[in-house]
Amino acid sequence: MALFGTSGIRGVIGREITPELAFRLGACLVRRIGWRVVVARDARTSGLMLENALAAGVMSAGGNVVRIGIAPTPTTALASRNYGDCGVIITASHNPPEYNGFKLFNSEGKEAGREEEQRVEREIGVGQEERGTGEGRRPSAVSRVAKWNEVGRDEKNRMALKEHVEKVLALVDVALIRKKSPKVVVDCGNGAASVIMPYALREAGCKVVGVNAEPSGVFARGLEPNAENLRETAAIVKAVGADLGIAHDGDADRAIVIDENGELLGLDAQLAMMCEEELGKKKGVVVSTIEASMGVKEAIEKGGGKFAITKVGSVHVAREMGRLGAVFGGEPCGEYIFAGGVPVPDGILAGLKFVEMWCRKGSLGKLKSKMKSYPMRRAKFPAKERGKAMQTIAPEVKKAFKGKFYEEDGVRVDFEGGWLLVRASGTEPIVRITAEAKDEKLLAKAFAKAEGIVKKYLS
Secondary structure, eight states, X not given: OOSOBTTBEEEEBTTTBOHHHHHHHHHHHHHHTOSEEEEEEOSOTTHHHHHHHHHHHHHHTTOEEEEEEEOOXXXXXXXXXXXOSXXXXXXXXXXXXXXXXXXXXXXXXXXXXXXXXXXXXXXXXXXXXXXXXXXXXXXXXXXXXXXXXXXXXXXXXXXXXXXXXXXXXXXXXXXXXXXXXOEEEEEOTTSGGGGTHHHHHHHHTOEEEEESOSOOSOOSSOSSOOTTTTHHHHHHHHHTTOSEEEEOOTTSOBOEEEXXXXXXXXXXHHHXXXXXXXXXXXXXXXXXXXXXXXXXXXXXXXXTOEEEEEOSSXXXXXXXXXXXXXXXXXXXXXXXXXXXXXXXXXXXXXXHHXXXXXXHHOOHHHXXXXXXXXXXXXXXXXXXXXXXXXXXXXXHHHHHOOSEEEOSSSEEEEETTEEEEEEEOSSSSEEEEEEEESSHHHHHHHHHHHHHHHHHHHO
């Protein structure tokens, strides 16, 4: 059974995610990928436990661990490139606090590809099959401990956060931001953004109002930065007269934007806005996923760009960007990858890019109103055996709809006047339905048909 989903390893603490797994993963990384391992974590209360176990695994295999402490995913990616043969952030991103997990990076700061993940899976799989203490049992590869004089070192790095701030500030117009000096509310979600985003904004020249900016691991709101969880933050943006608000998830690879009226821009609108912004600086290819809306595609075409589509998951977006030399890539969940930045979603840079956009173009609410949008619905349904369920659901969707089908990631159908996607989440035990159409009646009909199929086979 595969350990890795679309965004690393994730699961519930004490069930799928344990200190033993962390130890074995640390040893695997040394034996399969490299001797110097950068390690970071988000602010979850289980993070330090897993970090210590993973570090012990690295050192037991003779490798050196470079700890950067609580840090965002993009900071970890950059540090992996600067200081390691590979890197790990211990995080479950936007998942609830009982979850945690591991995301891997190679020496280029890119998310580990499937080949690298399979090397780790094979090593851990061998260990599980051979594990045991009875006479005649040989120890697994990951349980062999280095001799006393070959144990690895434990180092601490204090430069990673500073270097990430310098990196993102070099990619925005700091002179313009300092001249305009916008007031920005930043909601760090009590997560990894707390240790970097308020400081990056102040360094850029913003007046900063921090919300949930203590990395306590005790989350004052739901970690997924959606409309429901950001209701209070949105009210604060309006109450203090801020020019915009920015909210992050647990590991700060996402940035969700709130306009001056205390209204979320919306996942599709803000992606479309950023596509136009980046294409205004340089024409080229923009990469997004099968979940991207018709409005995003139209914004790319309007901006003079070429739209390239790929599977859901930032690793696929980054790979396609590299292959095509794209100027920008993003998913309609607030994850954006910028040419010239780190090759992973960077919520810190994304937030600053929206600040720069406000400084150059003014009200984000007015900019949003110019973005073309169509009725859309998204829903998720609990599914413990989501992969197995999709084996039945996908053929039924194909029977129920007529149009052009894409089956590389779930099943998507483009029909006259809209499209619909049903896919299993790679990070949660759920099946998702996303649908968009040019009018509400068509949307309701398509969504109801798909919802009936999903509920039938998940019941």
